[in-house]
Amino acid sequence: xxxxxxxxxxxxxxxxxxxxxxxxxxxxxxxxxxxxxxxxxxxxxxxxxxxxxxxxxxxxxxxxxxxxxxxxxxxxxxxxxxxxxxxxxxxxxxxxxxxxxxxxxxxxxxxxxxxxxxxxxxxxxxxxxxxxxxxxxxxxxxxxxxxxxxxxxxxxxxxxxxxxxxxxxxxxxxxxxxxxxxxxxxxxxxxxxxxxxxxxxxxxxxxxxxxxxxxxxxxxxxxxxxxxxxxxxxxxxxxxxxxxxxxxxxxxxxxxxxxxxxxxxxxxxxxxxxxxxxxxxxxxxx
Amino acid sequence: xxxxxxxxxxxxxxxxxxxxxxxxxxxxxxxxxxxxxxxxxxxxxxxxxxxxxxxxxxxxxxxxxxxxxxxxxxxxxxxxxxxxxxxxxxxxxxxxxxxxxxxxxxxxxxxxxxxxxxxxxxx
Numbered sequence: 001x002x003x004x005x006x007x008x009x010x011x012x013x014x015x016x017x018x019x020x021x022x023x024x025x026x027x028x029x030x031x032x033x034x035x036x037x038x039x040x041x042x043x044x045x046x047x048x049x050x051x052x053x054x055x056x057x058x059x060x061x062x063x064x065x066x067x068x069x070x071x072x073x074x075x076x077x078x079x080x081x082x083x084x085x086x087x088x089x090x091x092x093x094x095x096x097x098x099x100x101x102x103x104x105x106x107x108x109x110x111x112x113x114x115x116x117x118x119x120x121x122x123x124x125x126x127x128x129x130x131x132x133x134x135x136x137x138x139x140x141x142x143x144x145x146x147x148x149x150x151x152x153x154x155x156x157x158x159x160x161x162x163x164x165x166x167x168x169x170x171x172x173x174x175x176x177x178x179x180x181x182x183x184x185x186x187x188x189x190x191x192x193x194x195x196x197x198x199x200x201x202x203x204x205x206x207x208x209x210x211x212x213x214x215x216x217x218x219x220x221x222x223x224x225x226x227x228x229x230x231x232x233x234x235x236x237x238x239x240x241x242x243x244x245x246x247x248x249x250x251x252x253x254x255x256x257x258x259x260x261x262x263x264x265x266x267x268x269x270x271x272x273x274x275x276x277x278x279x280x281x282x283x284x285x286x
Numbered sequence: 287x288x289x290x291x292x293x294x295x296x297x298x299x300x301x302x303x304x305x306x307x308x309x310x311x312x313x314x315x316x317x318x319x320x321x322x323x324x325x326x327x328x329x330x331x332x333x334x335x336x337x338x339x340x341x342x343x344x345x346x347x348x349x350x351x352x353x354x355x356x357x358x359x360x361x362x363x364x365x366x367x368x369x370x371x372x373x374x375x376x377x378x379x380x381x382x383x384x385x386x387x388x389x390x391x392x393x394x395x396x397x398x399x400x401x402x403x404x405x406x407x408x409x
Binding site for chain 2: 075
């Protein structure tokens with residue numbers, strides 16, 4: 001079927017009901033930073049959360065050619081890490097779901113290190129990725145909180161890896177503060193990542209740190225059985241029915257949670273940047 | 287309707303001596319305010335010499351304006367209003383407090399100063 005859509009929508013392939021189409025030319029639209037849970041004092045948050053950096057609006061300006069702009073205008077959402085190996089930046093958007101059905105999350109993104117050296121710099125970004133933070137509805141028997149994570153491991157301390165990965169395991173869930181009301185666990189650490197089957201993929205890095213080529217991402221996930229379906233990046237589609245997301249017992253105040261998040265991690269003493277031109281979340285019509 | 291955005295550029299930051307916030311892209315905005323708040327509990331009198339810096343590329347920086355924030359019991363929140371700053375902003379400077387307070391902090395009688403810094407932008 002041919003759909004008569006404007007170009008900014010026509011590059012996506014949404015399911016029947018579009019829930020959210022975030023084009024960052026219109027502002028941040030609910031995307032914000034991720035802060036660790038705390039009680040009474042910010043000192044109580046898990047230390048891994050203390051230096052996560054918040055997202056901003058960028059016009060992709062670089063020192064040698066000036067402003068790139070985004071794919072359909074001037075602005076994209078930018079995640080920028082601190083300039084040190086392992087530093088992370090996260091952007092999150094928080095919704096709740098109303099019908100347990102298949103969801104499709106599509107994105108147009110690109111990643112680069114800060115262009116502070118006149119070098120190829122193609123190993124300076126360690127990884128970028130997407131995650132969902134979900135919880136079953138309050139009437140479900142044996143409910144779970146489910147956290148599908150997928151990242152592109154661009155490089156590690158040994159060099160380029162160019163490998164899609166997922167995470168099935170999680171660290172200890174800690175009580176935060178002394179009242180027993182707040183819990184936290186850090187799920188973006190370097191531990192627990194597994195290679196997606198046949199998940200090696202070479203992307204268009206394009207030679208120097210100031211050239212931005214946009215990529216298409218698509219994640220299909222089913223809220224009925226809380227299982228992956230498919231993941232796509234550009235020309236490659238990965239069957240994901242057999243991989244497990246992080247799954248932990250439901251938490252007391254997260255019913256029907258539907259959170260989307262992007263993240264990027266540095267592999268060097270340069271800032272790592274992930275730019276998001278636009279994001280679209282759609283579902284089957286029940 | 288005008289666009290607006292408040293960015294938290296430092297959260298519970300243990301600034302002591304030189305500091306600089308991370309570069310923030312602000313090309314869409316025409317006015318900005320840096321707010322800096324000293325979080326309780328902590329030393330009661332802290333001095334912050336600051337520079338607001340601008341940049342063409344987020345890498346190379348030049349001073350737009352400078353000043354001093356003097357934090358005390360009555361004044362835990364300070365601000366600096368800005369306009370005509372181009373595409374990038376950051377706040378840098380130096381935090382200092384008295385030798386007596388430094389001794390008290392090193393003996394853990396009081397906590398070293400912690401700061402929140404905000405960049406409030408409007409189109």
